[in-house]
Amino acid sequence: MGGKGSRLPPEVPVRGGPRFWEGRRHARDQDRGNRRGSGVTILAIETATEVCGAAIIQNGAVISEASITAPHIHSEKLIGLIDDALRRAAIDPGRIDGIAVSIGPGSFTGLRIGLSVAKGIAFACGKPVVPVPTLKALAAQAGRESLLNSASLVLTMIDAGREEFYIAAYRDSRGTLQEVTPPRAATPDEVVRRFADEKRIVVMGDGADKFQPWLTVAHPSPSLRFLFPQRARRLCSAAAVGVIGEEELAAGHTADLARLEPAYLKDFRALVREHQPEVHS
Numbered sequence: 001m002g003g004k005g006s007r008l009p010p011e012v013p014v015r016g017g018p019r020f021w022e023g024r025r026h027a028r029d030q031d032r033g034n035r036r037g038s039g040v041t042i043l044a045i046e047t048a049t050e051v052c053g054a055a056i057i058q059n060g061a062v063i064s065e066a067s068i069t070a071p072h073i074h075s076e077k078l079i080g081l082i083d084d085a086l087r088r089a090a091i092d093p094g095r096i097d098g099i100a101v102s103i104g105p106g107s108f109t110g111l112r113i114g115l116s117v118a119k120g121i122a123f124a125c126g127k128p129v130v131p132v133p134t135l136k137a138l139a140a141q142a143g144r145e146s147l148l149n150s151a152s153l154v155l156t157m158i159d160a161g162r163e164e165f166y167i168a169a170y171r172d173s174r175g176t177l178q179e180v181t182p183p184r185a186a187t188p189d190e191v192v193r194r195f196a197d198e199k200r201i202v203v204m205g206d207g208a209d210k211f212q213p214w215l216t217v218a219h220p221s222p223s224l225r226f227l228f229p230q231r232a233r234r235l236c237s238a239a240a241v242g243v244i245g246e247e248e249l250a251a252g253h254t255a256d257l258a259r260l261e262p263a264y265l266k267d268f269r270a271l272v273r274e275h276q277p278e279v280h281s
Contacts, residue, residue: 040097040249043082043121044242047074047114048106048134049158049206051235054082056089056096057242064088065239069232074113082117085238093125098254100245102236103131104263105166105183106158111262119257128254130245133263134158134236135168135183138204141240145233148172153180153198155226157207160185165207166265167191185265188214192222201226204234 039059046053046067052074053067066081066088086093101118104111122129138156142148152172157165165188169181181194188211195201203211208228215223228234248254 039246041091041095042098042100042130042242042246042249043086043093043096044100044132044238044245045078045082045114045118046102046134046137046236046238046241047078047110047117048102048104049110049236050107051237052077052081052110053238054078054085055238055242056085056091057100057239057246058089060243060246062239062242063091065237067238069235071107074107074110078113078117082121093121096125096127098128098130098245098249100130100132100242100248102134102137102238102241103260104134105160105265106134106262108264111264115260115262119260122257128249129257129260130248130253131255131260131263132241132244132248133168133183134241135166135205136170136177136179137240137244138234138236139168139170139177140244141233141235141237142202142204142229143172143175143177144237144240144243145229147202147204147227147229147233153195153201155191155195155201155203157191157203157205157211159207159210160266163187165191165211167207169195183263183265188218192219195225196222199225203228206235208234 042057044055044057050071051067051069053065055065056063064085066084068077068081099118099122101114118129135156139154142154148154154170155167157167160166164185166183167181167186168179168183170177171180203226212228215226
């Protein structure tokens with residue numbers, strides 16, 4: 001992995017194939033880097049959602065990023081995407097300071113794949129792992145896409161199945177995300193009631209795919225308060241995971257690898273029954 005001999009991931013006919021970024025900063029990334037000064041190097045991994053991606057972050061800048069947006073390809077493509085992100089950043093795995101991994105909630109299978117790979121790299125290279133809440137990474141992505149202002153609430157939501165969403169809510173306070181509603185499972189009606197007093201709500205995450213059409217039919221008037229960015233702009237990214245991970249690593253917030261597990265939110269056994277109905281506790 002990494003170095004001149006790195007193997008590029010094969011092209012796949014999925015929404016245009018892998019997407020690559022090199023040495024590009026969003027405006028919010030530039031602000032973070034200017035405030036932080038010299039920083040560390042982070043390998044970031046996103047597999048909690050349909051986005052499968054890896055990114056290299058240095059001093060608030062996204063040095064490189066490779067991703068594919070498609071379900072059920074994470075186990076096949078993740079290692080290749082990590083290899084490509086490292087190669088494009090010209091960084092050997094041994095030079096990274098830590099691994100940031102999207103820890104959930106999200107896809108049952110995707111979470112386990114991402115965390116297993118992160119732990120494997122951590123053990124091999126002797127580096128710490130920083131777990132990043134996926135819903136918070138979605139809020140950070142809103143900032144990277146310049147979708148925030150002081151009057152906005154950022155509602156992050158991931159489809160939890162069975163007419164539920166995993167949700168959390170954040171506000172931007174001078175460039176820092178403040179948690180307003182901690183991660184939890186909620187029905188569409190609960191979402192509308194919980195945020196009835198908000199004037200402007202930016203909705204991030206794949207949960208919007210199901211929530212937006214429901215809202216338009218069930219609550220046409222309140223739906224005007226909810227803003228739905230274009231789908232590509234509201235999905236999670238490894239870059240957003242890495243930006244948060246860099247801050248957490250600088251604050252000394254790393255995980256005990258022996259105890260680290262995905263943050264499912266729902267009971268683990270219930271999730272197993274949903275994905276494998278024939279399995280009983």
